[in-house]
Amino acid sequence: MAIISTLYDAVKAIVAKDILAWTRRPLYFLASVLMAVLILVCVGNTISGANDMPFGLYDPGGISELSRHLTESGRFRVRVYDDLEKAKSDLAHEKIVALANVAQDPLEDSVQILTAGNNPLVDDQISMGLLSVLTQKAKELSLPLHSAALYQVHFGLKDYITAGLTAYLCYVLASMNLGFSWIYEWMEKTYRQIVLAPMGLDAAIIAKTFTVTMEASTVLWLALCLTSPISGFTLGNNFPFLVGSTLLSVFTFTCLALLFACFLRTIRIYTMTVSILGVALMFVSGIITPIKAMPYWEQKLAAIMPLYYACDLTKGAMLGIPCEAGRDVIVLLGFAFISLFLSRTVLARSQASV
Amino acid sequence: MQTSAQPGALPSLRTENLTKMFGSRVSVDKLNLCIYPGELYALLGDNGAGKTTTIGMLTTLLAPTSGRFFICGHDGIKDGRRIRGLFGVVSQDLSVYNELTVYENLRFLAELYGLKGDTIDKRIEQVIAGSSLVSRLNDRAGNLSGGMQRRLSIACAMINEPKVLFMDEPTVGLDPAARREIWSSLKDLKKLGVTILLTTHYLEEAEILADRIGIIRGGKLIVEGSVAELSERIQGMRGLSIKLKDTVSADGAEIARKLEKIKERFDILIRHDCLRNTIYLSQPEHVSVNEFLRFVFDWLESEDIPFTKFASGEPNLEDVFLAVARSGPEVENQSLESSLEKVQGGHH
Numbered sequence: 001m002a003i004i005s006t007l008y009d010a011v012k013a014i015v016a017k018d019i020l021a022w023t024r025r026p027l028y029f030l031a032s033v034l035m036a037v038l039i040l041v042c043v044g045n046t047i048s049g050a051n052d053m054p055f056g057l058y059d060p061g062g063i064s065e066l067s068r069h070l071t072e073s074g075r076f077r078v079r080v081y082d083d084l085e086k087a088k089s090d091l092a093h094e095k096i097v098a099l100a101n102v103a104q105d106p107l108e109d110s111v112q113i114l115t116a117g118n119n120p121l122v123d124d125q126i127s128m129g130l131l132s133v134l135t136q137k138a139k140e141l142s143l144p145l146h147s148a149a150l151y152q153v154h155f156g157l158k159d160y161i162t163a164g165l166t167a168y169l170c171y172v173l174a175s176m177n178l179g180f181s182w183i184y185e186w187m188e189k190t191y192r193q194i195v196l197a198p199m200g201l202d203a204a205i206i207a208k209t210f211t212v213t214m215e216a217s218t219v220l221w222l223a224l225c226l227t228s229p230i231s232g233f234t235l236g237n238n239f240p241f242l243v244g245s246t247l248l249s250v251f252t253f254t255c256l257a258l259l260f261a262c263f264l265r266t267i268r269i270y271t272m273t274v275s276i277l278g279v280a281l282m283f284v285s286g287i288i289t290p291i292k293a294m295p296y297w298e299q300k301l302a303a304i305m306p307l308y309y310a311c312d313l314t315k316g317a318m319l320g321i322p323c324e325a326g327r328d329v330i331v332l333l334g335f336a337f338i339s340l341f342l343s344r345t346v347l348a349r350s351q352a353s354v
Numbered sequence: 355m356q357t358s359a360q361p362g363a364l365p366s367l368r369t370e371n372l373t374k375m376f377g378s379r380v381s382v383d384k385l386n387l388c389i390y391p392g393e394l395y396a397l398l399g400d401n402g403a404g405k406t407t408t409i410g411m412l413t414t415l416l417a418p419t420s421g422r423f424f425i426c427g428h429d430g431i432k433d434g435r436r437i438r439g440l441f442g443v444v445s446q447d448l449s450v451y452n453e454l455t456v457y458e459n460l461r462f463l464a465e466l467y468g469l470k471g472d473t474i475d476k477r478i479e480q481v482i483a484g485s486s487l488v489s490r491l492n493d494r495a496g497n498l499s500g501g502m503q504r505r506l507s508i509a510c511a512m513i514n515e516p517k518v519l520f521m522d523e524p525t526v527g528l529d530p531a532a533r534r535e536i537w538s539s540l541k542d543l544k545k546l547g548v549t550i551l552l553t554t555h556y557l558e559e560a561e562i563l564a565d566r567i568g569i570i571r572g573g574k575l576i577v578e579g580s581v582a583e584l585s586e587r588i589q590g591m592r593g594l595s596i597k598l599k600d601t602v603s604a605d606g607a608e609i610a611r612k613l614e615k616i617k618e619r620f621d622i623l624i625r626h627d628c629l630r631n632t633i634y635l636s637q638p639e640h641v642s643v644n645e646f647l648r649f650v651f652d653w654l655e656s657e658d659i660p661f662t663k664f665a666s667g668e669p670n671l672e673d674v675f676l677a678v679a680r681s682g683p684e685v686e687n688q689s690l691e692s693s694l695e696k697v698q699g700g701h702h
Contacts, residue, residue, distance in 0.1 A: 006468060013465035017454070024453040024494075189447035193510065196413065197466045198439050 003199065010203030011210075014194065018181065018211040029219070032176070036169050036223030041231050044162045047288055052077040053125065056087045056099035064102045064111065075129040091116060098126045155234055155319050162233040163318040164287035166224065167311040170246055171281065173216035174253035175260070175274040181212050182258060183267045201347055205340065209258065213251045220246055234318060241317040249310035252332040255339035256306065262346040281307045306335045364427055366391045366518050366549035367412070372421035374407050374573075381407045383573040384421065387551075389566075391517075394540065394550040396560035396567045404573035405553035409522045412551070413443050426517050439467065442511030446523040448503045449510075452496030456487055456506055459495055460513055467514035481509040485539065501532025508539055512548075519543065521552045525559060537563060594650055597632045599660035604631045612657045619649065 022029065055076040057067050070076040079096055081087035091099050091114060101112040113130065115123050185191035185204075195201045221243070228235050236242055257274065264270040282288065284298050285307035291299045302308040309328040316323025367389040374382040382404040389395045399405050410416035412423055414434040423430040425437045450459050457478065464474040482488055485505055490498060495506060504524060511519060521540075525533040533556075540563055543550060554560055560567050561581055568578040577584065598604050605626040613624055616635065623636040638646060647666060654661060 009468045009470075010466050013462055016465070017451070017458075017462040020458060021451060021453050189445055189449040190451060192415070192443065192445065193449055193463060194466065196415075196438055196443060197463075197514075198435070198468070200438070200466070203466075 007199040007203055007206075010197055010199050011207045014203055014207035015211055018207065022211075022215060028180070032173065032219045033223050033226070036173065036219055037227050039169060039172070040162060040165055040223060040227040040233075044158060044165055044231060044233065047161045051075055053098075053129065054079060054096045055126075056081055056090060056096040057102070058082075058084050058087050058099060059102040059104075061102075061104050063104065063106060064100075066100055066102065066111070069133055070100075073129065073133045075132065088114070097122050158232065159234045159319060160315070161288060162231070163315040164311050166220070166246065166318065167249055167307060167314040168278075168282055168285075168287050169220055169223070170216070170249035170310055170314075171253045171307055172278055173219055174212065174250045175257040175278070177212045177216045177219075178208070178254050178257035178261060179267060179270050179274065181215075182208055182261045183265070183270055186265065187267060195347075202344070205258070205344060205347070209251070209254050209340070212254045212257075213247065216250045216254065217247050220250065236318040236320055238317055238320070242314075245310075245313040245317040248329060248332050249314065252306055252310065252336040252339075255336040255343070258343045259339040259346075262343050262350075281305060286311050306332060363391055365389060365424070366393070367395075367423070367425055367551060369412070369423040370421055372408070372411060372423055373419050374404075374411055374416065375419040380573050382411065382418075385570075385573070385575055387568065387575070389518075389549055389551060391549055392544065392547045393565045394544050394552060394563055396564035397551065397553045397570055398555065398557065398560055398567060399553075399570035400555065403570045405570060406522055407573075408570070409443070409520050409551070409553060413441065413520055414438060439514060440516060441518040441520060442514065442516035444504075444507050444511045444519065444521045444524050446526045448500070448507060450495040450503055450506050453494060455492050455494055456482075456498070457491045459506060460509060463510045463513045469514070477513060477515075478509075481512045484542065485509070486535070499532065501528050501535055504528060504532065504536055505539060508536070508543075512543070516548070518549045518551070521550060523554055524552070525554070525556060533559070593634060593636045593666070594647070595632055595634050595663075595665045596650075596654070596659075596661050597630060597663040599662055600631065601660055602631075604628060604633050609633070609659070612653075612659065615657070616650070616653060620646070 051074055053076050055070055055078050057070070057078050058081045059066065060082050067078045067080060070078050079090075081090075081099075084101065087096070087099050087101075090096050094116065097115065099114040101114060103110045103112075113126070115126060117123065182191075185194065191204070194204045197203070224235060227233075260274060261270055264273055284294070284301050285291075285305045286294070286302055287307070291302045291308065294302065309331045312323045313325060313328040313332070315321055316325060316328075365388045367387065369385050369387045372382060372385040372387075373380070385404075385408060387395070397405050397408065407416065411418045412425070412430065414430060414437065418431065425440050428437045428440070430437055451462070454462065460478045460481065461474055464477055469477060482491070486502060487505055487509060490502065495503060498506065508521075508524070524540075525536050528536065537559065540550065540552070544563075552560070552563065564581065566578065566580055567584060568575050570576065598609070602609060605628055613633070616622065617624065620638040620641065622638045623634075625634040626632070627634065635650065637643065643666070653659075654664075
């Protein structure tokens, strides 16, 4: 009982001190929010695909209704040409990204899509945009091309990407905050004062994990609330699920970051490692590309990454799509508590090195 | 409350063959210390001598390879968790939270050690009483001078009323005024009966503050005693140094010839320092200082030797340190050189 009381007092003292210190660094807080907003807006919008791509249409006879359909899709800004050579010239000079050359013979009924061909990403965007337009308008256009989905969803690519980015931000914010909070104590040698207090080490682990989880989660929620109306992505209808999934994800990554900090020790090596790891995780954890669409070895790699499970949970919360919530929660908690246990062991053995 | 060292009492700190090895390198070698309540013990040594490793082991941050230590009778190895509330640590790094105020720093430590309610403010008043921190209580620690930050570190270490205080080079990097303020704080702590183990390589600091001094070299405690006891050991280290004018050379034939007259009279060691153009004469045994001084003055006058500075002094701690920590013929030279430096600084 006395041990629990001592531990509680120490945890309370460290949490109070950390929150006080946090309020004394408003710029750091604002910078964290700004970074989260930028990732959500810039990365989310960029990866979600272009809008208003300048698209040339040569259809002097007005045979097709492509101009209206493409404009309505929002992905293309149609520029109509009467002179095919002028249209090709504009394509060559990148004034338009593609040109639809509609055959003027009513019997031929064909459209040639012409691109510069020197940028596969642009070509893919055009193909995807066109496919989207054509599949949605297939019946109206009397095209033998149809698409259907098992689930009727009300979100777009941007929503899908943003949900993944939210999980990624859980990793970024947790690791960043933990690094600055924990390694800062090491660097300033104040950590020694804490661990020398009765129950100091355990109190430090509990308190730091708690404060960093709350700090990073607050920044994330604030960024999501600020960005959602501007960028136009959905936060979903199940707010408690979203809060719970992000909180759990941030907690897991905080515990993992603590383990990294125990081994990496200096802020320079720590920052470099979590940054490099973050970039790798972004691509192999199903944040942007669903793992089913990734190479087989990456699918296997993703399955051992905690970010994959955080991503699955967050997408389920924000998009309402089916996810294996039970499995995700167990795996994330498993990662968290194993990390905490290992961190405790490492720290208990190497206190003097701080 | 005890106010002075009591060798008859239970030692506040005791080590038995305390040893720390890093791989095959011995950092601390069978260290035996016994420090009594209210005593300030200064552990002197060069960089890498093992001082900080010793503090690391005694503060339970570093596991000893072998040996034992006791703090207030508690076994530091078997009962490491219990002894943690018994001591405070002031490291050479400024371990304060810069963004918190002086009061908030102290309050945090007080709460960390389980102090509650009014006790916290009372304790804070006690640990900063009489220091310049009283008027800076609401200033952020980051805005304090280095000396005041160090004073705050000491106050933080004292917040839980430790019986033993470990101070690892607490005045390193401070200006003379700040060092004196820290010394004053340490003297106040001694009056309160706190047992202090101070590591330092500032010999003057140990000389002024310590009740006893231990000199550590290569992890071994090579000598231990009070300042007076250690001075006794190097009686033969007394000497004179004479800095000659540039018109004559300390190792020239003329001076050498004139020095023969001293050699004929006394069995002493004579050395030359060409760089400083200085002659060093060791104090002859069985001859009083006054008699030797008088002779040398007469000699300088009769031989018409032009000189700019003349120094004589009791061996100070630096002499002791050099004599004990470094054996070899250069010891005398360096100790006398240091005397000369002090003369130039106006101390003698």
